[in-house]
Amino acid sequence: MSDAPFRVAAARPEERIAWPKSFGTRFLVTVDVEEEFDWSAPLDRMQRATTALSALPDAHRRFAGRGVAPVYLIDHPVATDPAAAPMLREMLADGRSAIGAQLHGWVNPPFDEPDAAAASYPGMLPEAQEAAKLDVLTAAIVAATGARPLGYRAGRYGIGPRTLRxxxxxxxxxxxxMRSGYDYAGQGGPDFTAVGPHAFRREDMLELPLTTVFTGAARAGGARLHRGLGRYGRGAFARAGLLQRVALTPEDMPVAAAIAAIDRATADGVRLLTLSFHSPSLVPGHTPYVRDSADLAAFHDWWDRVFAHLDHRGIAPTTLAEVIAAAD
Structure with a gap:
């Protein structure tokens, strides 16, 4: 694994997607469909349980009832779970939802790295190792679903300098x-603080950053000010209404803040909002964000209220296929 931080450059004006007028402003829901593991413990190759998948069909029906067609980004433990294949195929049968790949390097063979931690950010692996893991994952997804994945997300957002190619x-x-506005360099991962929320094209890939915006009176300071404040300063600035970094996810993000961020993003001209969550959050006890039944009720309420606000603003759901066609 490389020790040099990978700092992703901001999109140049010519890289930004010029969405056609007919596309309007849309939103896309992405789901990290993955195994369950202890988020507070060191990564472990043996943690491959996928029991929370049982809740995915009901969640799919909830989204479909709102006209939402998620992109399910599945990793190796899910793709190789025999119980997952018929479930995934049934969800794809709606003709609108899509399957993508999510590379959790620590549970994705081949295991040529010395330990699980060395593969936590797959883009930081040597090129041959990253490529080999990606090939194994892609083949497993095709075998399980009959569909070739067109979308990708690196586990822990861990792309590297060779990933897009x-x-x-x-x-x-x-x-x-890319999680716009976030920096994982201190943990050995990439730095996305220069990346904004707008879609762009780089190295023949359409990049859809996970939507993050800064709200508050000092929002012009953006990621640089947020990073400089430190942990305690960020909390103080957020409470004072000066600066808050808001990602469009129900996981540890209050719904009022998310709604304000939607309004801010659209005011800033963001034409595609990309929302996300992790599939184990559908069952209490698997993630820090949904620990009990009350958290799960709040999780579903978050989506209900966000979807209602998007509908009120005239921001319609879109599909991965529609996004690719509009960007092209």
């Missing part, structure tokens, strides 16, 4: 690994 040469069209 490796994806493009394997027929992938879309990457959604």
């Amino acid at each position: 490796l994806l493009a040469t394997r027929g992938y069209r879309v990457d959604s690994s």
Whole structure:
């Protein structure tokens, strides 16, 4: 694994997607469909349980009832679970939802790295290792679903300097690994603080950053000010209404803040909002965000209220296929 931080450059004006007027402003829901593991413990190759998948069909019906067609980004433990294949195929049968790949390097063979931690950010692996893991994952997804994945997300948002090229040469069209405004360099991962929320094209890949915006009176300071404040300063600024970093996810993000962020993003001209969550959050006890039944009720309420606000604003759901066609 490389020790040098991978700092992703901001999109140049010519890289930004010029969405057609007919596309309007839309939103896309992405789901990290993955195994369950202890988020507070060191990564472990043996943690591959996928019991929370049993809740996915009901969640799919909830989304479909709102006209939402999620992109299910599945990883190796899910793709190789025999019980998952018929479930995934049934969800794809709606003709609108899509399957993508999510590379959790620590549970995705081949295991040429010395330990699980070395593969936590797959884009930081040597090129041959990253490519080999991606090939194994892609083949497993095709075998399980009968569909070739066009979208990708690196586990822990861990792309590297070669990832987009490796994806493009394997027929992938879309990457959604960049979490705009976030910095994982201190943990050995990539730095996305220069990346904004607008979609762009780079190395023949359509990049759909996970939507993050800064709200508050000091929002012009953006990611640089947020990083400089430190942990305690960020909390103080958020409570004072000066600066808050808001990602469009129900996981540890209050719904009022998310609604304000939607309004801010659209005011800033963001034409595609990309929302996300992790599939184990559908069952209490698997993630820090949904620990009990009350948290699960709040999780579903978050989506209900966000969807209602998007509908009120005239922001319609879209599909991965529609996004690719509009960007092209």
